[in-house]
Amino acid sequence: MRGTLIAVGAIVMGYAVLGAATDPDLKPGGVLLFLAAVLIGHDAVLLPATIAGGAIIGRFAPRRFLPGIRAAAIVSIAVGVVALPLVLGYGRSGDNPSVLPLAYGRGLLLVLAVTWAAALVSTGLVRHRAGTTKGDRPRPAQAPRAPSRQPAASPGARSTSMRTPSSVPAEEPSTPPSVPAEEPSTPPSVPAEEPSTPSSEPTKEPSTPSSEPAKEPSTPPSEPAKESSKPFQLAEDRRHPAEDPQPSSPQPSEGQQ
Amino acid sequence: MVRDAHPGMTTSPARRNRLPNLLRQPLPQPPEALRLGPLREGAFPSTLRSTRLTSQLGLALAVAFTICFLTGLTSHFIQHPPSWFWWPSRPAGLYRFTQGLHVITGLASIPLLGAKLWSVYPRLFEWPPARSIVHAIERASIALLVASALFQLIGGVLNIARWYGPLPFYFTTGHYWVAWLTVGALLVHVGVKLPVVREAFVRPAPEEPGRGLSRRGLLGTVGAAAGVITLATAGQTITPLAPVSVLAPRRSTSGPQRLPVNKTAAGAGVRDRALDPAYRLTIAGPTGEIALSLDGLAALEQHTVVLPIACVEGWSATGTWTGVRLQDLIVLAGGDPETASAEVESLEQGGRYRTSTVASPHVRDRWTLIALRLNGAPLDLDHGYPARLIAPNRPGVLQTKWVARITVQEAS
Numbered sequence: 001m002r003g004t005l006i007a008v009g010a011i012v013m014g015y016a017v018l019g020a021a022t023d024p025d026l027k028p029g030g031v032l033l034f035l036a037a038v039l040i041g042h043d044a045v046l047l048p049a050t051i052a053g054g055a056i057i058g059r060f061a062p063r064r065f066l067p068g069i070r071a072a073a074i075v076s077i078a079v080g081v082v083a084l085p086l087v088l089g090y091g092r093s094g095d096n097p098s099v100l101p102l103a104y105g106r107g108l109l110l111v112l113a114v115t116w117a118a119a120l121v122s123t124g125l126v127r128h129r130a131g132t133t134k135g136d137r138p139r140p141a142q143a144p145r146a147p148s149r150q151p152a153a154s155p156g157a158r159s160t161s162m163r164t165p166s167s168v169p170a171e172e173p174s175t176p177p178s179v180p181a182e183e184p185s186t187p188p189s190v191p192a193e194e195p196s197t198p199s200s201e202p203t204k205e206p207s208t209p210s211s212e213p214a215k216e217p218s219t220p221p222s223e224p225a226k227e228s229s230k231p232f233q234l235a236e237d238r239r240h241p242a243e244d245p246q247p248s249s250p251q252p253s254e255g256q257q
Numbered sequence: 258m259v260r261d262a263h264p265g266m267t268t269s270p271a272r273r274n275r276l277p278n279l280l281r282q283p284l285p286q287p288p289e290a291l292r293l294g295p296l297r298e299g300a301f302p303s304t305l306r307s308t309r310l311t312s313q314l315g316l317a318l319a320v321a322f323t324i325c326f327l328t329g330l331t332s333h334f335i336q337h338p339p340s341w342f343w344w345p346s347r348p349a350g351l352y353r354f355t356q357g358l359h360v361i362t363g364l365a366s367i368p369l370l371g372a373k374l375w376s377v378y379p380r381l382f383e384w385p386p387a388r389s390i391v392h393a394i395e396r397a398s399i400a401l402l403v404a405s406a407l408f409q410l411i412g413g414v415l416n417i418a419r420w421y422g423p424l425p426f427y428f429t430t431g432h433y434w435v436a437w438l439t440v441g442a443l444l445v446h447v448g449v450k451l452p453v454v455r456e457a458f459v460r461p462a463p464e465e466p467g468r469g470l471s472r473r474g475l476l477g478t479v480g481a482a483a484g485v486i487t488l489a490t491a492g493q494t495i496t497p498l499a500p501v502s503v504l505a506p507r508r509s510t511s512g513p514q515r516l517p518v519n520k521t522a523a524g525a526g527v528r529d530r531a532l533d534p535a536y537r538l539t540i541a542g543p544t545g546e547i548a549l550s551l552d553g554l555a556a557l558e559q560h561t562v563v564l565p566i567a568c569v570e571g572w573s574a575t576g577t578w579t580g581v582r583l584q585d586l587i588v589l590a591g592g593d594p595e596t597a598s599a600e601v602e603s604l605e606q607g608g609r610y611r612t613s614t615v616a617s618p619h620v621r622d623r624w625t626l627i628a629l630r631l632n633g634a635p636l637d638l639d640h641g642y643p644a645r646l647i648a649p650n651r652p653g654v655l656q657t658k659w660v661a662r663i664t665v666q667e668a669s
Binding site for chain 1: 423451477
């Protein structure tokens with residue numbers, strides 16, 4: 001199976017090289033040049049810049065908004081790659097106004113504004129909800145996920161762990177019975193579906209406000225925001241326990257690499 | 258490129274014996290003093306990278322690239338049909354669908370590829386750079402895979418933005434051959450990494466907690482980015498999305514007669530000949546040639562069809578076309594519309610798409626017209642006045658404009 005895949009792949013690559021070299025329509029030098037340019041441009045410029053940007057965000061962004069800011073930054077870069085040639089507009093032609101007919105600079109700003117608003121609002125909401133329940137979490141240093149949730153459901157575990165996290169904001173955990181009850185159920189029950197949920201849900205958010213006539217569904221952003229809070233919630237949940245053992249915990253993973 | 262405990266090629270002992278030992282012999286270790294910057298151990302502290310994350314992104318990317326490859330190959334074969342290839346004339350909107358999917362999937366792959374490459378970026382700086390010749394070959398094939406995947410996506414983005422300056426080659430041909438290169442390198446890559454991927458899915462490792470996004474948070478973000486890009490651009494072919502598609506390179510109602518134009522009459526250099534009152538459409542068939550003026554064409558039986566124009570660049574728009582059935586013209590010239598195909602030539606003097614061949618299924622189709630009118634008015638000059646071809650389920654570049662001559666080709 002693996003040998004077949006590798007052999008077929010090698011043959012297909014050979015076919016591509018042969019075809020490109022013999023096609024009279026193609027300058028192989030131009031193809032090679034562009035191959036090298038995009039590889040270097042990505043690996044030596046765009047990706048290092050992205051990682052550096054992510055590190056700067058990690059250092060200066062307020063912690064409560066960090067996942068939201070990272071998420072919005074990632075979406076912004078991806079959208080930016082698509083939008084840049086449109087915004088620059090070198091493809092416009094004088095005698096054909098149907099090419100690139102829109103104001104892409106404005107469009108990009110609109111998409112970015114909606115993205116950042118949705119990300120920050122949803123992070124804020126998650127944070128707000130998580131803040132009321134955070135005390136319910138024990139703070140396992142390296143405990144596997146599912147077990148760590150289970151004790152959280154019981155009020156007993158809550159009362160003990162309540163005292164531990166000093167980083168908990170002053171949100172009063174006055175309504176713990178209702179909120180923690182739903183929380184532990186969420187993560188273990190939807191292990192497979194979850195990645196798909198956020199991928200579809202936040203997607204809808206930008207659509208709504210960016211459409212001019214869509215004033216009335218401008219409420220949905222908060223609805224999906226609650227749904228999409230799941231992934232970020234998971235992030236939060238793990239983040240806080242992690243803050244203290246942080247110096248130790250990243251090390252073993254680095255060793256894995 | 259998945260990070261695994263035993264990086265590089267993991268082969269069964271049986272195969273290892275078959276390969277020459279030379280290829281697997283350890284290469285000399287480079288001096289440790291060269292291990293600087295990103296090559297240092299622990300240069301990439303993010304705990305978010307994991308084999309599982311990379312495998313999930315890789316799987317999604319493999320699906321997306323397969324869709325792009327198959328739809329792209331379909332489009333290529335329609336335009337350059339090999340002898341075994343057959344493409345139907347119905348459903349009329351099939352090509353609109355496949356090519357729209359091609360561009361939508363390609364654009365949605367951009368955040369996937371970005372995240373995938375980020376997740377394996379530390380492997381670019383693995384130490385030592387090459388442990389053996391086989392390892393060096395594998396790394397070279399990965400460099401080729403990364404370069405060709407970036408080539409396809411970035412080239413595609415530049416193409417739909419019609420910005421050809423940065424492309425030092427003819428886009429269509431380069432995109433086609435590098436697609437084969439990408440798929441070949443992808444097959445090799447999947448073959449090499451299959452055990453690692455299987456392991457990552459079968460035995461999920463507990464996630465390291467980090468301060469920022471979780472793995473699921475990142476996957477959700479990548480999905481959201483793909484969704485935002487799709488919503489922001491797909492309106493160029495999915496009309497209901499047009500109001501939110503603020504980054505669509507085309508708008509299906511933007512253009513003369515509310516239809517976009519790819520090549521203008523001025524750009525094609527046909528303006529004077531198209532407007533010349535002496536214009537005649539020549540039809541060459543088994544019984545000789547006939548020449549019809551625009552009035553002569555208009556005097557023939559007229560038919561109206563609603564058909565999309567679907568561009569290879571991923572936009573599409575629906576028009577209401579009125580004109581003469583191609584099969585009626587073929588009958589006039591003594592051809593048999595059940596078996597014949599037709600070569601349609603434009604007034605253009607040259608250019609890649611000056612002529613197109615209408616294959617038998619499309620000649621037989623009663624919706625294939627030589628159109629004289631669009632959306633209730635005579636064709637705009639930029640839409641092919643005085644007469645253009647419009648057929649169901651064909652790429653826009655084959656819907657020849659400013660038609661000057663039709664040659665009936667009897668089935669041999």
